[in-house]
Amino acid sequence: MANGNVNVSWKTTVIISTSSLCDEASRILLAQHHKIRRSGSILHSSIVFPLSGTAFLLITPEEFPASLEEPELFKRIEKFVQVHRNSFLVLQAPVYGEKEWKILSSLQNRFLGCNLRVIPAHSTADIVKGMLIIAKATSKPSVETLRQQMSMACAHITRNSPIWEVLQKIQL
Template identity: 75%
Template sequence: MAIDKNTSWKTTLIISTSPQCDEASQILLAQRHRIRRSDSILSSSFVCPLSGTAFLLVTSEEFPAKLENAEYFERIEKFVQVHRNSFLLLQAPVYGKREWEILSSVQNRFLGCKLRVIPVHSTADVVKGILVIAKATSKPNVANLRDQMSLACTHIIDHSPVWGMLQEMQF
């Protein structure tokens, strides 16, 4: 099965009208993705309807000084309740002690929840992360990905020295 890597993948994204999304929106438009702005989705969020994923962009400066403050976590909780495949993109140019504390606090708070936290450094990383996840989880690509994973597993089993040794031992 040959995959044409020259075909460029395009998708539609619904983006909140918050100013925080403007730079990412410009990058997505430059890559010729279709953008729809909406006031009805949570501020600083991106929704990929074809893949069923949603991303909430948060900077470390937005978090209160005291991480015990439940007000900001309520915003994230609302986002998680609305979207079934939710990702929190925590953006910081450099990850110091405070950023790792924020990351740890969010992960502990939403442990066992369907929220996945992704640390990013720049707006380019934000766009790249959104597009990679959206493409991998979109309808036509998810089947191809499953097929490739199945082939990779078969190849590993067929060429594994451990598997060969077990067959010789008749296990």
């Protein structure tokens, strides 16, 4: 994963809504040999990685009205955030112009302080790659490995810090 590629040997089960917005992502995940479970009971246009506890809601700029204050869409997003503890909203647009940045800003302002992270994406391939990186990093075996590596990195930085040496010399 050092080169930025997702480890292809990692396979997981993915629950995908029956929404047509998720069809291309489903095809990409299937091509990578992940187990796909289609469900009409999860929120429209959402993708859930049960082993890592992460969920992604796919939204396009076309779903937002001109006023950016559509109560139905925000109710759907709020329900998504309430259901999933580790939630990501992916705003997919091939090009990010003024409208897309306003939508992104509106979403971030509206959901500031909650557990929703907003991710801009250009293509479905980018979305799938990002989802897999996040899901793998937060899945049980990988999260323990990352925690251990971070702990070792912190210890190494502390041991080799010139500030730490100065503090030891003045006996603090």
